[in-house]
Amino acid sequence: AQTVTQSQPEMSVQEAETVTLSCTYDTSENNYYLFWYKQPPSRQMILVIRQEAYKQQNATENRFSVNFQKAAKSFSLKISDSQLGDTAMYFCAFTLEVLSDKLIFGTGTRLQVFP
Amino acid sequence: DTGVSQDPRHKITKRGQNVTFRCDPISEHNRLYWYRQTLGQGPEFLTYFQNEAQLEKSRLLSDRFSAERPKGSFSTLEIQRTEQGDSAMYLCASSRHPTGEDPETQYFGPGTRLLVL
Numbered sequence: 140a141q142t143v144t145q146s147q148p149e150m151s152v153q154e155a156e157t158v159t160l161s162c163t164y165d166t167s168e169n170n171y172y173l174f175w176y177k178q179p180p181s182r183q184m185i186l187v188i189r190q191e192a193y194k195q196q197n198a199t200e201n202r203f204s205v206n207f208q209k210a211a212k213s214f215s216l217k218i219s220d221s222q223l224g225d226t227a228m229y230f231c232a233f234t235l236e237v238l239s240d241k242l243i244f245g246t247g248t249r250l251q252v253f254p
Numbered sequence: 255d256t257g258v259s260q261d262p263r264h265k266i267t268k269r270g271q272n273v274t275f276r277c278d279p280i281s282e283h284n285r286l287y288w289y290r291q292t293l294g295q296g297p298e299f300l301t302y303f304q305n306e307a308q309l310e311k312s313r314l315l316s317d318r319f320s321a322e323r324p325k326g327s328f329s330t331l332e333i334q335r336t337e338q339g340d341s342a343m344y345l346c347a348s349s350r351h352p353t354g355e356d357p358e359t360q361y362f363g364p365g366t367r368l369l370v371l
Binding site: 143172176181182183184185186189191230232234240241242243244245246247 | 285287289294295296297298299302310343345347349351356357358359360361362363364365
């Protein structure tokens with residue numbers, strides 16, 4: 140079975156600082172896709188960043204970057220220069236079925252950014 | 255692009271009643287997904303459509319659940335004879351899926367929060 144584990148239920152960071160959220164996953168497949176989604180208190184889930192497993196280069200999107208370690212099955216999210224608007228639940232997810240693309244989510248990390 | 259919309263946003267019902275939720279995807283998206291999210295958990299896949307065809311259903315989707323996408327546009331999710339364990343947030347997502355390419359990003363709606371008393 141495919142699983143996603145987020146071992147940090149809650150994290151906090153001061154504004155302008157850097158924080159890293161951890162995610163590990165388990166799959167025997169070689170081709171898959173990894174995602175970080177953000178769910179602010181208003182509850183609408185939005186994509187933060189995605190990584191294709193066949194790409195060696197770590198994905199970056201402005202202040203968000205990932206550290207993808209395929210052998211270790213690890214996919215952490217680094218948020219630089221944290222902003223108050225980054226306060227949200229963050230979910231790590233992956234999909235390996237190109238035909239269905241259904242997402243398998245972790246349990247989430249609640250991030251609180253303090254002024 | 256108006257985004258994915260869901261209606262209603264909140265629903266309170268009594269055990270044993272039927273409820274129906276609606277999802278309107280982004281207009282050019284041919285794939286539509288339903289997920290369920292309980293408190294403190296990540297969303298769990300329920301089912302998905304490509305156009306009007308329902309292509310996969312999770313074992314989480316009991317016989318009391320039925321989903322339709324009759325014209326390949328909006329979708330409905332019906333729960334019959336609701337139980338307290340059905341209380342959850344029901345999320346809809348849509349994506350544009352070109353054959354043979356990487357999965358497209360799924361865009362989520364705001365969800366319908368169901369409370370079964």
